Structures are given as structure tokens and as C-alpha cells.
Amino acid sequence: MTGVDMHTHLREDRFDPAAFEVGDRLGIELFVCSNIGDFRPHPSLDDVREMNRVLAGELRRYPERLRGYCYVNPRYGRATMDDLRHNVEERGMVGVKMWIATLADDETSDPILEYAAEHRLVVLTHAWRKTVGGFPYESTAANIARAARRHPQTRFLMAHLGGQAESAVNAVRELPNVAVDTSGTLISTGEVALAVRRLGADRVLFGSDLPHVDLVANVGKVLAASLTPPDEERVFGGTARRWLAEVAA
DSSP states (O other): OOEEEEEEEOBTTBOOTHHHHHHHHHTEEEEEEEOOTTOOSSOOHHHHHHHHHHHHHHHHHSTTTEEEEEEOOGGGHHHHHHHHHIIIIITOOOEEEEOSSSOTTOGGGHHHHHHHHHHTOEEEEOOOOOSSOOOTTOOOHHHHHHHHHHOTTSEEEEGGGGGSHHHHHHHHTTOTTEEEEOOSTTOOHHHHHHHHHHHOGGGEEOOOOBTSSOHHHHHHHHHTTOOOHHHHHIIIIIHHHHHHHHOOO
């Protein structure tokens, strides 16, 4: 297996190189990473620029093992777009990270999603369905589905299987431009198998949420899902490598 982890983060401005050693043992060769700093829901423009600058430094440090998502706060309009262009076209980032500054389907995100479609970027979008304790602008699968309908050429990767796999998978099932990742401590082997059955293996990508979640456990829950060898290969890296090869800076 030569896998790709499509959902990782920096911690304290660094990517932990110990993950490379674990990845070597498990067959995970490439890690796609974002930097959301100290998890402020509404970072300033200067903060976002600095987080992306720091990530760019880590991408230069580990060019064979890391790729990057440009973190965006859509509320800053043209300045957000300028930073996105800089990070994609000059620093070589391959995707967009959208967290909880706005809902995924907020109209402020439209220029970002249009640019992502033009450049075939991966848009990694946080989604989590909560009964209590949700953030004011925390997207669910319904938000991502609405954004995907409005932007059918944009490639969305819904994180954490939407935080509630069955309802989330059903919400995006008819939208071929939405895939899901397997990251999250509450996402189990059964939910991975469910997603593959309903979406197809081409729309389920491996992600761990490193460094917050154990890489071994995340690989294990996919291995335990009893997928066919071709489907397992697609989940662990086949689809991700194809996507990354299509990114056009």
C-alpha cells in the first residue's frame, strides 16, 4: 500500500516528523496538511496569512512528504482571494481548508469555490452534526450539499464523514463532486464500510486528523472494513493521487 493522508494539521507551527516514521510502517507516504493555528473560530486576516506562511515553510522542509491546504476566512473578501492565489500559484498549495469562520454555503465563499474549480483544488470542508455544543458557523452535510449544488465543478472533501455518517452520506449521495474523508475519533469501521457502499470507493478518502488522532487507529479502521483490495487501494490513496495530479496552479 502506498497511501495518502488527506487530512492532517500542524501543531505549534510544525509537522511532527515522527508521523513519517509511522507512515512508513503503515504505507502512508504523503500527508496533505493545513494550519489552523490555535483553533480560533474567526481568525484575523493577518493571522490567516501567518498560518499559511508557516505552513509554506513546512512544505519546503518536507517536499517529498507534505502537500498543503490554504486556510481561508471567507469574510475578508478580496484580501482572502489574494492570499489564496499567492499560496496556490506561488507556494504550490493544492487545496483549500474551510473550517468554521463561515458556513460552507455562505455566499462569501463563492469566489473561493469558483477559484478552486478553475484550478481543480481540493476543498477540505469541516462538517460535524452536533446535538449540543456546535459552533455558530459549523457546517453540516446539508451546508456542503447546498454549496456543491451551487458549484458543481468544485471538488469538495467533506471531513469526518460529516460527523454523523448515515445522515451525512445520504445528504451528499447524489452529488458526484462531494467525497468524504474517514477522519475523526467517532468514525468507526462500520461507518467507513457504509460510506463505501453508498458512495463508492472513489468518493471515500483516507484522512486521520493528525496530530489530534492516532494514525495507527485510523488506518486500522479502514483495514477492518473488509473492503475489496481495489476499493481499499482507492480509499487509501488511488483517488487522492489522481486528484492531486489534476491540480493546476
